[in-house]
Amino acid sequence: MKIDDDVVDQKRKYALLLAARDSDYVRMKYGGYFNVFVGVFGSEGEVWDLFRVVDGEFPEDEELNKYDGFIVSGSPYDAYGDDIWILRLCLLLRTLDFMKKKVIGVCFGHQVLCRALGGHVGKALGGWEVGIKQVTFVDDFLQYCPFMQDFHHIPHHASIIECHQDEVWEPPIDAKVIAYSEKTAVEAFCIDDHILGIQGHPEYTKDILDNLIGRLVDNNSIDMDFAEEARKKMELVEPDRKFWEEMCRNFLKGRKERHSLLLC
Template structure:
């Protein structure tokens, strides 16, 4: 599946365009299909465009169904985004193992790789870090304030980070130990590694910058109806969402800057 954000005017424009791939690690929910046409559109809306004035193309690969870009196609992409998933990043399902191998290939090729929630965790695993069930136990769902590291690596996309930022969370697994050579960029009172980077080409974020409020509410209802969370827990999260929200524009700007800033 492919979406071209802007039509190219000529062959020269096509050659200079940027191209990104979404590696989708979850099936589209009924709500997201109805409201947005699928998670692909959610991610392109969140991370596409921005300050870059060039033509921009996005492709989708359903990694959860075993669909990944061919090795010979990797060079044609400027960046890759790995989505969240209800699956465990530490599981040994074949598609997860293949995704880990792909991550290693992308890092070796110095491609930009952005991981969201499950994607954050699977990048960690692929690069030798440790991932598992949240050590504090249970789900982390709702809005959580994360603390940014006081000292950050000299990456352009990290310039001007605030000391704190609120983000939408929905997970019960976490990064236990970041990969060797990684910098932990943020943490919270619930999760020790909310964000990490490896140089200027790999970024993992535990929360969901791409989520809108209605997507989270739909997910809460689904988890409650399947008894994955209690109704009282679901109602408490909904009350929190009525009182506060994420710093979504900050997170979207950060992700776009990471994907589209050229650095040496």
């Protein structure tokens, strides 16, 4: 049955800018990263489109106004690289910032947002960060993130899955750092109410991370001892996926729901 175009136009519409190719594991278990993201951030009645920017697939300029928000995924590529698609992505992100479109950047997406908007990104000074890490929110979190005002309590800390060897060295001049950790000075930043960068992976599950660790060993990015230590620590803790999911949903969709998150 054909859906009337007017009905589609009335629905909220979002786009995933996918900067990585689907792994065999994620394709087999989840049907691809697109399904992972939509499963976490999507809601019934919305329209989600996929643009594989890593393969040069981008939305047309005249399409941008149709979208309520965008998510930029993680990637094995360096956000400071000069691949044509990365430079094109930077241009798109500057356009979306000018349009005040809501954009969430995850891991590579966080870093490339920083680069596109005038910040600096490079290799992490502390080396690889792999596992479930605790991040700390700044005291002025609510001042910088008014979209979180409807939460009854904001936790001082929240755990998130991380897997990266690059980091934000210096955020854009108009950005506010909203979270940090022991090894990473910029775990999250925002610009006004339309840009949100998160170094970790709110969309990842522990099984996705476990598979990724195995692939990093196979391609000699990390050694077996490092991998086994990361896996051992991963068994002892759980990421605060519910918090990150609701934070991203609140930012992306401007929801006014009430929440009850206890202080950590």
